[in-house]
Amino acid sequence: xxxxxxxxxxxxxxxxxxxxxxxxxxxxxxxxxxxxxxxxxxxxxxxxxxxxxxxxxxxxxxxxxxxxxxxxxxxxxxxxxxxxxxxxxxxxxxxxxxxxxxxxxxxxxxxxxxxxxxxxxxxxxxxxxxxxxxxxxxxxxxxxxxxxxxxxxxxxxxxxxxxxxxxxxxxxxxxxxxxxxxxxxxxxxxxxxxxxxxxxxxxxxxxxxxxxxxxxxxxxxxxxxxxxxxxxxxxxxxxxxxxxxxxxxxxxxxxxxxxxxxxxxxxxxxxxxxxxxxxxxxxxxxxxxxxxxxxxxxxxxxxxxxxxxxxxxxxxxxxxxxxxxxxxxxxxxxxxxxxxxxxxxxxxxxxxxxxxxxxxxxxxxxxxxxxxxxxxxxxxxxxxxxxxxxxxxxxxxxxxxxxxxxxxxxxxxxxxxxx
Numbered sequence: 001x002x003x004x005x006x007x008x009x010x011x012x013x014x015x016x017x018x019x020x021x022x023x024x025x026x027x028x029x030x031x032x033x034x035x036x037x038x039x040x041x042x043x044x045x046x047x048x049x050x051x052x053x054x055x056x057x058x059x060x061x062x063x064x065x066x067x068x069x070x071x072x073x074x075x076x077x078x079x080x081x082x083x084x085x086x087x088x089x090x091x092x093x094x095x096x097x098x099x100x101x102x103x104x105x106x107x108x109x110x111x112x113x114x115x116x117x118x119x120x121x122x123x124x125x126x127x128x129x130x131x132x133x134x135x136x137x138x139x140x141x142x143x144x145x146x147x148x149x150x151x152x153x154x155x156x157x158x159x160x161x162x163x164x165x166x167x168x169x170x171x172x173x174x175x176x177x178x179x180x181x182x183x184x185x186x187x188x189x190x191x192x193x194x195x196x197x198x199x200x201x202x203x204x205x206x207x208x209x210x211x212x213x214x215x216x217x218x219x220x221x222x223x224x225x226x227x228x229x230x231x232x233x234x235x236x237x238x239x240x241x242x243x244x245x246x247x248x249x250x251x252x253x254x255x256x257x258x259x260x261x262x263x264x265x266x267x268x269x270x271x272x273x274x275x276x277x278x279x280x281x282x283x284x285x286x287x288x289x290x291x292x293x294x295x296x297x298x299x300x301x302x303x304x305x306x307x308x309x310x311x312x313x314x315x316x317x318x319x320x321x322x323x324x325x326x327x328x329x330x331x332x333x334x335x336x337x338x339x340x341x342x343x344x345x346x347x348x349x350x351x352x353x354x355x356x357x358x359x360x361x362x363x364x365x366x367x368x369x370x371x372x373x374x375x376x377x378x379x380x381x382x383x384x385x386x387x388x389x390x391x392x393x394x395x396x397x398x399x400x401x402x403x404x405x406x407x408x409x410x411x412x413x414x415x416x417x418x419x
Contacts, residue, residue: 002109005083009415020412043412056129066137091177095286101243107231118392131212145206233416247360252374261303284362300379302369328390
């Protein structure tokens with residue numbers, strides 16, 4: 001990948017807790033209003049002009065975002081004087097364990113998918129239209145794309161050294177500690193550029209934002225190689241970073257007009273080894289640990305106070321059911337769930353009228369089963385990061401809701417100028 005330092009726009013203050021925000025695509029109108037109550041200068045005033053961002057809004061909303069941004073430039077926002085890369089650290093807790101993720105914020109050369117940049121999700125027209133309109137009006141990239149790369153010992157050592165000194169900026173956002181360091185020493189920039197030069201980027205989150213960057217560049221026609229629109233802002237993590245975790249996305253299924261858990265479990269036995277399971281709030285909180293003793297491709301099914309764990313007997317069943325998919329896709333737990341369990345074994349329970357909700361919170365999922373909010377709850381293990389890489393390199397895409405990278409990179413720490 002071609003990495004380029006840039007002169008980012010940043011808030012003047014050191015503590016940016018009240019002015020940064022989660023990425024636009026996880027926010028509701030209520031979230032936006034709450035963030036703006038805490039500070040009228042929160043980046044959400046610019047980054048989320050239209051709610052929901054799954055569709056394009058009136059032109060006036062995007063023009064207002066651009067006008068707000070222009071007013072802030074030279075006020076609460078200042079542009080760095082020297083081209084820089086940025087070290088970005090997030091500390092957080094999940095399922096009782098503490099994590100630290102160290103990443104780089106950089107401008108990466110914009111390339112078509114499959115040419116050094118690898119996606120694993122489908123994109124949809126509505127969100128891309130919303131993001132393109134915002135980018136055209138503001139002439140900046142507000143939310144970074146989250147990606148990962150194959151490990152580099154040189155970069156890991158540099159990040160560790162950098163984080164030993166006081167951070168240039170810091171924040172707490174939804175319980176996640178956020179710290180930022182500015183790197184502008186030529187020798188440090190060169191080390192990073194050289195180390196990443198032969199590495200590809202795998203997109204974790206931000207497929208719509210990346211595609212929008214491609215679309216934006218296309219609207220400009222021919223531009224010089226070093227034009228900012230030929231680059232896109234990434235938060236980049238090493239595949240080996242212990243804080244690069246993917247949470248499971250559990251399924252909460254309701255609306256089945258016919259439902260009998262015992263009959264469903266009996267049906268499962270044709271393809272899966274089924275074992276009774278005791279689930280508590282403590283064990284449900286960490287589904288990976290709960291399912292690990294039962295081996296790979298295990299998943300738990302809960303209904304009321306009943307629970308079982310089931311594991312596919314023979315992976316060759318997926319070779320038949322998903323013959324048109326690449327081998328890496330057939331080995332995904334989410335693929336096994338959808339193609340084998342839901343389409344084959346749940347189909348007899350009026351699945352067509354069912355409603356599925358998703359959550360990474362195992363306790364919430366278990367509660368939905370026990371109190372009857374959901375007729376069937378499926379607890380899954382998190383998708384391995386290696387599987388994301390395999391699927392991407394195979395030019396395939398994962399089933400819906402296969403990955404939930406946590407925590408999301410914040411919006412507003414650094415803004416990338418497009419002119």
